[in-house]
Amino acid sequence: MYTCKHFAIHELVPPNVYKDRGEKAWQLLDDRLLMTLDKLRERYGKMTVNNYHWGGDREWSGLRTSDSPYYSPCSQHSFGRAADCLFGAASVEAVRQEILANPDDPDFAMIGSLELGVSWLHFDVRNCDRIMTYRP
Numbered sequence: 001m002y003t004c005k006h007f008a009i010h011e012l013v014p015p016n017v018y019k020d021r022g023e024k025a026w027q028l029l030d031d032r033l034l035m036t037l038d039k040l041r042e043r044y045g046k047m048t049v050n051n052y053h054w055g056g057d058r059e060w061s062g063l064r065t066s067d068s069p070y071y072s073p074c075s076q077h078s079f080g081r082a083a084d085c086l087f088g089a090a091s092v093e094a095v096r097q098e099i100l101a102n103p104d105d106p107d108f109a110m111i112g113s114l115e116l117g118v119s120w121l122h123f124d125v126r127n128c129d130r131i132m133t134y135r136p
């Protein structure tokens with residue numbers, strides 16, 4: 001089983017799931033998502049997905065369950081295959097463009113899709129002709 005080197009499980013699942021499952025919640029997330037999160041963290045530095053554990057307002061940026069106001073049954077977030085990331089130092093748009101320009105870079109090889117035109121980096125590991133892009 002893969003668990004992230006640079007993220008705790010509460011950064012990737014909402015509070016209800018963390019409370020119910022604790023460390024077992026790793027099983028709900030696609031290992032390709034987890035490996036890519038670590039690769040992006042090592043490449044670009046500090047990243048935020050969920051931050052509720054430290055009093056922040058982000059709790060639906062990784063796994064999304066049906067009690068989320070943002071829930072959609074076919075969203076990649078609902079399958080544990082997507083993350084919405086903010087960066088401490090790097091620019092989201094610069095990261096997005098670097099990924100799109102270098103889809104075969106080993107750090108990006110498991111990314112299926114990116115969302116365009118948003119102020120966070122949404123990436124997911126869906127089954128598709130990569131790298132697929134879409135707008136909200």
Ligand SMILES: [Zn+2]
Pocket residue numbers: 077082083084122123
């Ligand atoms: Zn997203």
